[in-house]
Amino acid sequence: MDAFDPVREDRFSFGLWTVGNIGRDPFGGPVRPALDPVQLVEGLAECGAAGVNLHDNDLVPFDASASERDAIVGRFKDALTRCHMSVPMATCNLFTHPLFKDGAFTANDPAVRAFAVRKCMDALDLANDLGATIFVFWGGREGTEADACRSPITAIRHMREAIDFLCGYVKERRYPIVFALEAKPNEPRGDTYLPTTGHMLHFISTLQHHEMVGVNPEVAHETMAGLSMVHGVGQAMETGKLFHIDLNAQKIGRYDQDLRFGSEDLRGAFLLVRLLEGTAGNAPYTGPLHFDAHAYRTEDQQGVWDFARGCMRTYKVLKARAQAFDADSEVQQILQHNHTGVAHQGIAAGWSTERAAALRAQRIDPDALGARGLRHERLDQLMIEHLLGVRG
Ligand code: GLT
Ligand code: MN
Numbered sequence: 178m179d180a181f182d183p184v185r186e187d188r189f190s191f192g193l194w195t196v197g198n199i200g201r202d203p204f205g206g207p208v209r210p211a212l213d214p215v216q217l218v219e220g221l222a223e224c225g226a227a228g229v230n231l232h233d234n235d236l237v238p239f240d241a242s243a244s245e246r247d248a249i250v251g252r253f254k255d256a257l258t259r260c261h262m263s264v265p266m267a268t269c270n271l272f273t274h275p276l277f278k279d280g281a282f283t284a285n286d287p288a289v290r291a292f293a294v295r296k297c298m299d300a301l302d303l304a305n306d307l308g309a310t311i312f313v314f315w316g317g318r319e320g321t322e323a324d325a326c327r328s329p330i331t332a333i334r335h336m337r338e339a340i341d342f343l344c345g346y347v348k349e350r351r352y353p354i355v356f357a358l359e360a361k362p363n364e365p366r367g368d369t370y371l372p373t374t375g376h377m378l379h380f381i382s383t384l385q386h387h388e389m390v391g392v393n394p395e396v397a398h399e400t401m402a403g404l405s406m407v408h409g410v411g412q413a414m415e416t417g418k419l420f421h422i423d424l425n426a427q428k429i430g431r432y433d434q435d436l437r438f439g440s441e442d443l444r445g446a447f448l449l450v451r452l453l454e455g456t457a458g459n460a461p462y463t464g465p466l467h468f469d470a471h472a473y474r475t476e477d478q479q480g481v482w483d484f485a486r487g488c489m490r491t492y493k494v495l496k497a498r499a500q501a502f503d504a505d506s507e508v509q510q511i512l513q514h515n516h517t518g519v520a521h522q523g524i525a526a527g528w529s530t531e532r533a534a535a536l537r538a539q540r541i542d543p544d545a546l547g548a549r550g551l552r553h554e555r556l557d558q559l560m561i562e563h564l565l566g567v568r569g
């Protein structure tokens with residue numbers, strides 16, 4: 178045990194589908210036996226995780242009867258209590274069954290859309306039963322290959338109708354649940370509607386109950402789109418919309434890899450942890466730290482637990498590195514130096530005729546500003562040295 182071993186207070190969580198991943202891919206079958214959800218809860222608790230997340234069908238099979246459901250859920254709840262584990266987030270599988278092959282909320286057939294919404298109502302009952310307060314929507318099949326099959330305008334409208342309806346359900350039932358929308362640019366569909374966190378943030382602003390809907394950005398998905406996860410998460414935090422997060426790693430230009438957190442793009446992971454923890458002075462993210470990743474296909478179950486510990490340990494190491502970086506006096510000096518120009522008089526205070534006149538009167542020397550070196554090379558090198566462990 179060292180300072181980086183995960184403990185419950187760290188708020189780490191994993192999906193049943195992550196540590197339960199059996200290593201199937203499009204080119205080969207499973208390499209690990211499927212574990213019972215109860216065994217997964219026990220294993221996660223032993224690793225130091227605080228929470229376990231699930232899709233409805235990770236726990237309750239698609240065609241289970243009501244009594245089967247109750248028995249499965251009862252046994253799972255006993256395991257949660259015994260292992261002191263919670264379910265911070267739950268979600269609904271709207272992608273596995275053939276019925277959803279052309280989408281769920283955005284499918285052309287109203288019967289498919291009705292089935293999808295009804296399945297989510299049941300999944301929300303389950304989420305509430307397990308004490309989850311966050312409900313994620315990942316529209317895996319909400320997209321197209323043959324784009325002439327529907328107008329994207331209609332698709333977005335149908336998506337809005339479904340989310341508005343389900344917000345109504347949560348409100349009527351008085352469930353203490355908020356929604357978190359997860360974007361992905363493609364896979365399994367050729368193109369997914371609402372492909373990035375930025376698209377989601379705007380879509381949310383058009384919803385009837387926008388106050389109860391935020392985002393669930395995923396490192397791999399933003400990276401697939403060639404975007405900066407840190408910038409997307411920053412925008413979500415700035416608008417109070419970071420309700421949940423999917424931490425993992427990804428090489429650019431690949432399929433969705435869902436790798437162990439920090440195993441690719443270490444500097445991106447460092448900057449993300451720095452932002453989430455607020456070591457640079459911003460308000461920290463206080464929600465669950467969820468890893469939506471899975472072990473390499475080379476691993477047996479022992480390797481899966483190595484993978485889970487690795488995700489959590491890397492997060493904690495990066496947190497310590499970020500704290501040391503922001504406490505470094507040379508880093509602070511550079512950051513302060515960059516912020517001590519002539520004060521912008523009152524832009525933040527908002528428009529007024531007087532403030533506009535003051536702004537016009539302000540003496541600003543563009544050539545002097547343009548000639549100034551910002552010392553970003555030194556700043557970035559300091560970050561690299563902190564990351565490599567040779568400083569701080
Ligand atoms: C699936 C997907 C993830 C989503 C999960 C929630 S399921 O594994 O690849 O990114 O977060 O539906
Ligand atoms: Mn995800």
Ligand code: MN
Pocket residue numbers: 395397398433434435469
């Ligand atoms: Mn993914």
